[in-house]
Amino acid sequence: MVKKTKTTADLMEQLLKKVQPAKIKKGQEIEAKIISLSRKNVLFDVGAKAYAVLGDKELKEISTYLPYLKVGDTIRVKIISEESREGFPVVSMQKFFEKGKWDIIRRKKENEEEIEVICGEYGKGGVFVDFMGVRGVIPKIQLTEEYRQNPEKLSGQKIKVKVLEVDQEKNRLVVSQKASALNISQKEMKQRFDEIKVGGKYKAKVLGVSEFGIFCEVEGVEGLVHISEISWEKVSDATLYANSGDTIDVLVVEKNETDLKLNLSLKRLISDPWDNIEDKYPKDKEVEGEVVRSERYGYFVRLEPGIEGLIHISKLSGKEDFKVGQKVKAFIERINKKERRMSLILPQTEKPITYR
Numbered sequence: 001m002v003k004k005t006k007t008t009a010d011l012m013e014q015l016l017k018k019v020q021p022a023k024i025k026k027g028q029e030i031e032a033k034i035i036s037l038s039r040k041n042v043l044f045d046v047g048a049k050a051y052a053v054l055g056d057k058e059l060k061e062i063s064t065y066l067p068y069l070k071v072g073d074t075i076r077v078k079i080i081s082e083e084s085r086e087g088f089p090v091v092s093m094q095k096f097f098e099k100g101k102w103d104i105i106r107r108k109k110e111n112e113e114e115i116e117v118i119c120g121e122y123g124k125g126g127v128f129v130d131f132m133g134v135r136g137v138i139p140k141i142q143l144t145e146e147y148r149q150n151p152e153k154l155s156g157q158k159i160k161v162k163v164l165e166v167d168q169e170k171n172r173l174v175v176s177q178k179a180s181a182l183n184i185s186q187k188e189m190k191q192r193f194d195e196i197k198v199g200g201k202y203k204a205k206v207l208g209v210s211e212f213g214i215f216c217e218v219e220g221v222e223g224l225v226h227i228s229e230i231s232w233e234k235v236s237d238a239t240l241y242a243n244s245g246d247t248i249d250v251l252v253v254e255k256n257e258t259d260l261k262l263n264l265s266l267k268r269l270i271s272d273p274w275d276n277i278e279d280k281y282p283k284d285k286e287v288e289g290e291v292v293r294s295e296r297y298g299y300f301v302r303l304e305p306g307i308e309g310l311i312h313i314s315k316l317s318g319k320e321d322f323k324v325g326q327k328v329k330a331f332i333e334r335i336n337k338k339e340r341r342m343s344l345i346l347p348q349t350e351k352p353i354t355y356r
Contacts, residue, residue, distance in 0.1 A: 024052075024079050024089055032077045032091065037070065039063050044077060044091055052089040055080060061097065064132050067116070068104050075100060101132040102168040109163035112187070114180050117161055119154040127154050129161070129175060136173030141207045141215045141222060144181050148208065148244075162186075165259055174259075184220075186260075192220045193260045198252050204264065206246040214242045216250060216264060223262030225250060232267050232274075232306030241266070273306040274340055281307075281342070285332045291322045301328060301344060309342035316346070 024030070024046060032044035035051055042054040042062060054062065069075075081090035093100075108115050117129035117136065126139040127147075138161065140148055147154055154177075161175035162184070178184065196202070196218060204216035204223065214225040230241050242248055254263035281287065281303070289301035289309065298312040299322050311330060322328060330344040 024082060026079055026082055028079045029076060029095070030079070031074050034069065034071050034073045034075070037066065039066065046077070046079075046089060046091065052077070052079070052091045053084070053086075055090050055092055058093055058097070062093075065097075065101070068101075068132070097133075099168070101134055102166065105131065105134065105163055105166045105173065109166055112162065112185060114160040114162055115175070116158055117175065119157045119159060121155060122151040127151050127177075129173075131173065131175075134173050135171075136175055138175055138177050141217075142174075142176035142178050144178050147177065189221065189260055193255065193262075195219070196221060196252060196255065196262065198255055200252050201269065202250055202252065204248050204250045206242045206244055206248060208244050209239050209242055211238070213238050214248075214264075214266075216248070216262075218250065218252070218262055218264070221260065221262055223250070223252075223264045225264045225266055229253065229263075229265040229267055232270075232272060233302070233308070267306075273304060274337060277307070277337055277342075278335055281332050281335065283332055283334070286329060286347070287332060287344075288327060288329050291324055291326045291328060294322065294324060299328075301330060303342075307342070309344040311344045311346060315344075320346070 030046055032046045032052065034042065035045050036043040039062065040059075042059065044052045044054070046052045075093065075096050077091040077093055078095065079089060080092045084090050105115065107113075115131055117131045119138075120128040120130065122128075126137045127143070129136045129138060138154075140151060142164070143151060143154075159177060160180045161177050162179040163173070164176050164179070165172060165174035167173075176184075179186075179189075202218045204218045204225075206214055207217055207222075208215045211227070212224065213227040213230065216223045216225060225242075227235050227238050230238060235241070248266065249269060250264040250266060251268045252262055253265045253268065255261075256263070287303050287309075289303040291299050292302045292308065293300040296313075298310050298316070299320075300308050300310055302308050309330070309332070311328075315333075328346070330346055332342065333345045334343040335341070
């Protein structure tokens with residue numbers, strides 16, 4: 001009996017019978033490996049009889065992502081056509097475009113790697129930037145001195161930055177040009193942050209002043225003296241208390257572990273004038289102060305820095321016409337230490353019966 005010899009065609013037929021191609025269906029989401037990657041074409045291994053291609057519409061977007069993808073990467077795609085005119089299945093990367101870019105940003109932050117962003121206009125929050133369609137911001141204090149003085153110079157520029165904060169749910173991306181330019185490590189920053197003590201007094205370099213307060217750097221760590229923490233008295237203009245480049249003494253009130261920032265205070269370096277207010281200003285004591293504000297409900301009189309009293313309109317005769325800066329004499333009527341309020345009454349020849 002003559003033994004039949006198997007041909008190459010027979011062997012291929014047997015192999016195809018053993019290894020059946022995976023069946024794909026329109027609308028199915030699968031993990032696909034990138035086989036080829038360019039601006040003109042993206043091929044995926046989806047486990048079917050032929051490679052899948054990226055749809056023409058999304059292919060126009062791929063150039064934005066090319067620096068962050070490579071052959072061999074596996075990403076989740078959706079089958080939008082089982083077979084095109086060319087015979088290839090067609091897939092969509094929409095899920096990646098929506099979520100994958102955030103994964104890239106998170107990895108870059110974890111690995112302390114730079115990303116390249118395109119700078120837009122400068123606004124109240126800082127320099128706005130774009131990264132793969134994600135809008136972010138470089139806070140002014142996260143710019144090197146050159147750009148901090150003239151942030152508008154960055155408009156339209158493509159620059160490298162490091163990721164400070166990323167939160168997809170809040171659509172929040174905060175980056176630092178300074179950390180990239182000066183090669184500041186987050187690990188090193190965390191070490192500096194940990195060494196700073198709450199309640200400690202430190203020298204701080206003023207990086208900038210805004211309506212929010214005074215932005216500072218304490219031993220390389222970013223901090224803010226909120227406008228409410230500048231003085232015990234009411235502050236309406238923080239620029240009267242500090243200028244960019246100044247060195248000031250601050251007290252660390254709180255440490256924000258999430259973003260490695262410090263809440264600082266100037267006023268807590270001195271005692272609170274309200275601590276012994278009732279001893280210093282007992283009821284019926286005659287005082288002299290300066291009119292600092294005129295409101296529809298009365299006049300505010302400053303007795304000393306941080307201590308203001310109100311002469312309510314109900315305590316006025318209607319003939320008074322005090323001017324800001326004018327000195328007036330009054331009596332202490334009432335003090336509410338908890339709410340930091342003081343009520344004053346003008347001197348009278350005879351006190352009203354209702355006064356006491």
